Amino acid sequence: MSIKKNVDLATSPKSIVQKKLEELGMKFCEEIDRGVFPTVQMRSRSISNIFYSPKYRQYILGKSKVTRSSRNIAHLRPFAQMVWTAYFVHELLKQKKTSTLRDVYYSAQAYDIFFKDQSESDDIITDLETVIEHPRESFNVFPEERSAVFGDLTIEYTVPGYEGRRMNLSSHPDGVMIGPALTDARFVKTSADKVIVVEKGAMFTRFVEEKVYERFNAILIYTAGQAPRSTRYFIRRLNRELGFPVYIFSDADPWGMHIAMVIISGSANAAHLRELTTPDAKWAGVWASDIINYKLPSEKLSEIDVKRLRELRNDPRYKDRHWQKQIDIFMKIKKKCELEAFSRYGLTHIVDRYLPERLKELGA
């Protein structure tokens, strides 16, 4: 399929973000001109203000707001740090450059702004996301972790120096890293009709080797554990812009379940952001019931696993019957297993038998 309409989700927010940042700077300057200490308002990210929205199928922030004032000694330092961060990402956007969280942390020192550690600077970036109401990827700030994509999808770069250049995502057998350039690329052409997401590198490699992308017309994505935000954003684009269903395969344990859930419904940490979730994506396995049905080699659930399952059972994101049922089975059989467990029946068993059965079951 060739994609005609350029739904330019990737680039349009950036000009909005840039404008919002400039307005923020102007507001502060005018306040100082009037002899008033600058303040900034944002939605509170405290736990009491985080709610699950059935409408958006993700966590969102409530109405409660916090004001950060430069008149307040305790706020002054983070205030200055945030103004600098705004200035820095504005420069990034202006010069069409990208940066990473770590890079932002180090860059501050050149401007005589100091962060205790990277987590302090990460927090300030989250503040700025909350104020501007756009994810940091729109500021051109990306995390370190990289995941990969493989499949028949031709993209066209929009980053400086590569504008107009095209590439097919099946051109490299190790997959293509999902970085800033790819996140912002335009989708041009594809023969695929679905997205398969796996959390494990070994499985991803197996899927590429076994030509899953051909056999199932799929774009394969490897998340390397919990999916980075740029990857979640990329999955959402594939789902929204191309209308592809998304199937997620992860380990059969509470942690694997949650990797799938964060792709579907987002995390509480990102409650201030939209556009990172893919509510229609499906957790395709490995389910607790698969451990029984496929007689998979398993391990005993640890105490921490059980504790985590109890938490998930009460988590509003897990309200759906299917999730609750899987949690019940986990608790009953007290067992867990990994994606690799299928190798017990031969290296290709998972691709030859499990995958087609599951996809069919899910109506793909």
Add this chain to the structure above:
Amino acid sequence: MAGFTNPARSIFTSIRELVENSLDAADVARIPPEIYIRLSKDGDSDDTYTLRVADNGSGISPHHIPLAFGQFLFSSKYRLKQARGTFGLGGTMAILYGQITTNKPVKVISSTGKSLIVEYRLLIDIEKNRPIILDRKIHANPRAKSKRWRGTVVEIHLRGSYAQAMPKVLEYLKQTAMVNPYANIIFIDPRGRLYKFDRTVEKMPPPPKEINPHPYGVDVETLQRIMRSTTEDNMLKFMQKHFHRVGEKIARDFLKRAGISEDRDPKTLRPEEIVDLVEKMKEYDGFLPPEADCLSPLGEDLLREGVLKELEPEFVAVRQRKPSAYSGHPFIVEVAIAYGGKVPAKDDILLYRFANKIPLVYDESGDVCWKIVRSINWRRYNLTPNMPFAIIIHVCSTKIPYKTLGKEILADQLEVSREILNGIREVARQLARYLSRKERVKRQVRRLAVFSRYLPKIARFSAGLAGRRPPDISKLYQRKQVFKGFITSGKYVDSEIFDSHRYSVVFVHIQNKHKENPAAVRVLGLVNSKWEVLIPESTLTSGSEIYETLRGRYKAVKIQAKSLKPDKKSLIDAYIDGLSQ
């Protein structure tokens, strides 16, 4: 012999005994002491020394010298007053020790300030407890009274080890200087090094009065001595004349309770009756507590002076407790706490113990003072033992409750311990207040530093975002140094004026950076084109600072500073900060 148990201790004790006699002699003469101590090696011998101690004290009349220095005198004296040593006894011990170890006589030179100076060379006849006069010389004192010498020089030869004794000797002299800030002390050690402790005050504490013993504190031996020497022939008069705070009424009541007839002649009391009488005295609850005018405490001013002089702390608090008594012996506890400055921070609290103006430098850990210091929860005062602070405890009494013969350890006497504990608590509270105030000032200064640090950055990066020139942050906050190393004079001088019309809160921070001299400062504000005093004259001692917040709107604010004492210049730094809204 107690105090002469090893070569190091012998040197220490000899110096100590002779120095204490000298200090007592100066106290008697009411003259600020000048003590000169010289310890030198005898020839090429490794372990024999000559110790010479000279003072400007009362001197000893010529015919008393042989008895005072050449005999262990158990006097018939029973009246009491506070003194450092038992005059003669400790000194004589040092002389005897010297004689035993070197077989050399003591040389004593003394004058009471009259026309003669007498010089003796003496040995002690140990078996007969009698002085042997080897030599006696008479020198003339100058005719003019003002030029006459008065005082005593004692020179002994002794064996010992100065190398080992040195740390304790120096510590002893430093601490002696601490509780005798009115004394000049010079010490020349065997290596020819000079140690000089200069007086910082001329004033001496009031001298102690001699008093009768209190009935509670009398033992059989003392009572027998009094009875032998009394001229009274009935018990009623005897009780009144020889005992502290016993009047006719109390004497009558006591004798009635003790079952002794009022007109009994004291000389007729049988030994068992005397023993019984002592017991009855201790049991009787009608005696008045002893008065403290037989004591000569340092007083808070002198103690502060001494601590400042020898420890050079940043802060000192002193407290003299009310006189009290244990077993009929009056006592007064004085306590000081010194913090910061040159007080070193060690792993443990620095504790200085004194009894009757004598430093106690040996056998520390067994002392009740340590027990008390350990029992205190220092965290309540925001202190930890590794902070730079020292505690100074001075107990004075007609009878110091020593634990041992060596006179180095205070015993745990309930009444005394209680006073020490309460004294420490009082000064510790003062230190805690000082520290919290200091912390508050520091915090405030730091808070304001945050404004000057971050506001310019907020302005700069906001301007960068907006693409315009940075806004002027002085509308929000401004800091100005209005006095910079200003040297005060006798009259008030204005600082630079701080334009405060747009600020709702103004902070004033003034420091006196001078090492010694205090300053007087005040703060004025311009209201309706008139300068009004906002903070009235305040004293700023050396090294201290004040920090005040002014609320309300003033057109302008300024500081004025002058020397507190006209001829003593101080050094002032001052800042004014303004904050809008």
